[in-house]
Amino acid sequence: MADTTKRFPDxxxxxxxxxxxxxxxxxxxxxxxxxxxxxxxxGKDRFAVVAGERKMLDFEDGYYYPAQTGIDFYHHYxxxxxxxxxxxxxxxxxxxxxxxxxxxxxxxxxxEAGLAFYEEVFRTCxxxxxxxxxxxxxxxxxxxxxxxxxxxxxxxxxxxxxxxATTLFTRYKGLVKYWLxxxxxxxxxxxxFMGAGIVFDEGEDHxxxxxxxxxxxxxxxxxxxxxxxxxxxxxxIGCMMAAGTYYPYSCRPEDVRAAQVDTQKELCFIDVQARxxxxxxxxxxxxxxxxxxxMTDEDAQLLAENTVxxxxxxxxxxxxxAAPDTECERTQGNAFxxxxxxxxxxxxxxxxxxxxxxxxxxxxxxxxxxKPLFVVENGLGAKDTVEExxxxxxxxxxxxxRAHIEAMRDAVVEDGVDLMGYTTWGPIDxxxxxxxxxxxxxxxxxxxxxxxxxxxxxxxxxxSFDWYKKVIASNGSDLA
Ligand code: P53
Numbered sequence: 001m002a003d004t005t006k007r008f009p010d011x012x013x014x015x016x017x018x019x020x021x022x023x024x025x026x027x028x029x030x031x032x033x034x035x036x037x038x039x040x041x042x043g044k045d046r047f048a049v050v051a052g053e054r055k056m057l058d059f060e061d062g063y064y065y066p067a068q069t070g071i072d073f074y075h076h077y078x079x080x081x082x083x084x085x086x087x088x089x090x091x092x093x094x095x096x097x098x099x100x101x102x103x104x105x106x107x108x109x110x111x112e113a114g115l116a117f118y119e120e121v122f123r124t125c126x127x128x129x130x131x132x133x134x135x136x137x138x139x140x141x142x143x144x145x146x147x148x149x150x151x152x153x154x155x156x157x158x159x160x161x162x163x164x165a166t167t168l169f170t171r172y173k174g175l176v177k178y179w180l181x182x183x184x185x186x187x188x189x190x191x192x193f194m195g196a197g198i199v200f201d202e203g204e205d206h207x208x209x210x211x212x213x214x215x216x217x218x219x220x221x222x223x224x225x226x227x228x229x230x231x232x233x234x235x236x237i238g239c240m241m242a243a244g245t246y247y248p249y250s251c252r253p254e255d256v257r258a259a260q261v262d263t264q265k266e267l268c269f270i271d272v273q274a275r276x277x278x279x280x281x282x283x284x285x286x287x288x289x290x291x292x293x294x295m296t297d298e299d300a301q302l303l304a305e306n307t308v309x310x311x312x313x314x315x316x317x318x319x320x321x322a323a324p325d326t327e328c329e330r331t332q333g334n335a336f337x338x339x340x341x342x343x344x345x346x347x348x349x350x351x352x353x354x355x356x357x358x359x360x361x362x363x364x365x366x367x368x369x370x371k372p373l374f375v376v377e378n379g380l381g382a383k384d385t386v387e388e389x390x391x392x393x394x395x396x397x398x399x400x401x402r403a404h405i406e407a408m409r410d411a412v413v414e415d416g417v418d419l420m421g422y423t424t425w426g427p428i429d430x431x432x433x434x435x436x437x438x439x440x441x442x443x444x445x446x447x448x449x450x451x452x453x454x455x456x457x458x459x460x461x462x463x464s465f466d467w468y469k470k471v472i473a474s475n476g477s478d479l480a
Pocket of ligand 1: 019432433434
């Protein structure tokens with residue numbers, strides 16, 4: 001039975017979220033240029049590449065590059081958006097491939113074919129009453145800008161990003177109301193090639209390069225916010241982070257302090273975007289370590305005057321922190337390595353499962369920033385089995401989402417967190433950012449394609465499709 005006392009606010013934006021490089025494919029058509037995300041291979045060297053440790057700025061023999069085809073959203077978007085509409089989506093989060101608009105990144109004039117493609121996508125959304133929520137860059141940096149300028153290390157990228165943002169805001173005025181400037185901006189600290197087009201030089205100070213790149217992205221983000229509001233005062237600009245509260249491994253003060261430091265590090269960029277300046281602990285740390293961001297007085301003023309309208313984030317799990325000498329089991333290898341929380345079970349990919357942590361994270365974010373929040377990613381990456389009749393009975397995905405939506409509802413209804421909407425990650429199966437696999441599936445819609453690129457790309461509905469449709473129709477009160 002639907003519990004109507006626990007409804008989400010009217011106008012709550014339910015939907016799903018994707019990224020250009022993980023679904024569009026069509027990497028070399030209609031004038032598109034090459035980007036970091038294209039030359040990121042599936043397989044054993046992927047982590048070294050996304051971490052900026054292994055230089056790969058072009059396709060190399062012996063590797064498979066899943067983004068070349070993705071799920072070919074480029075040619076299937078009408079069909080896919082029709083399916084989203086059937087589920088009742090109020091919003092669809094997607095991103096722009098920078099290299100469709102500016103193939104090299106530093107041209108004066110945009111590529112009309114790229115602009116026309118996104119215009120069609122937005123018009124298709126609007127024809128169903130679906131509000132696009134658009135990430136300007138989701139791990140996306142033109143290869144030319146990496147080769148010529150060293151990626152986001154260079155301040156020159158600020159100008160190129162401004163040109164991109166101005167072009168988009170002008171062209172799509174009236175079509176797009178919600179924009180995010182950079183996907184998971186704190187990912188620069190963990191996967192710097194993916195987050196900022198950084199490949200480390202030998203002997204380079206990694207942290208110095210990462211913080212400089214982050215600063216340039218923060219300045220670019222503030223410019224985009226300013227420009228967007230000048231072009232159309234109605235648009236709302238958000239920042240975006242990979243969130244998840246840090247739990248202290250124990251109540252030993254050293255563990256609590258470790259959690260505090262991790263929290264401060266991850267939230268530092270959102271502090272700048274939401275509050276307009278770097279926190280003191282960060283400034284002290286940069287000074288101590290001789291990290292020069294290249295910050296000017298104009299930067300400081302721009303950041304202070306152009307904070308975001310709302311805060312968006314992805315939530316997959318909480319994290320755990322421990323002092324270096326605390327004895328505990330530690331996980332390694334993925335973007336967020338650290339102590340394993342003994343109270344939580346994990347997904348097939350070792351990601352902790354923590355719905356209550358979602359309520360905790362929502363409260364922490366709202367307490368800290370006091371601005372509207374938007375959950376723009378949440379979901380379970382899992383292996384699906386297609387039955388003989390073609391059905392996929394993904395009860396595990398329904399269970400995951402139900403528990404998380406319940407926790408989110410508690411945060412909104414019981415705790416009063418101001419939340420604009422919720423988009424699940426990968427409403428249609430797409431390429432995994434972390435692993436490059438297709439088999440790590442998040443979708444309500446199954447896509448026939450495997451990790452090696454075989455399959456028809458045909459779309460079909462999973463069991464979760466009708467479930468999510470019911471959730472949206474009841475505005476989150478019927479989660480059965
Ligand atoms: P996948 C971890 C590693 C890489 C990207 O991740 C990540 C994370 C989680 O914080 O961030 C987001 O595909 C990202 C999406 C991505 C999604 O998490 O490795 O914004 O692009 O697909 C899920 O399972």
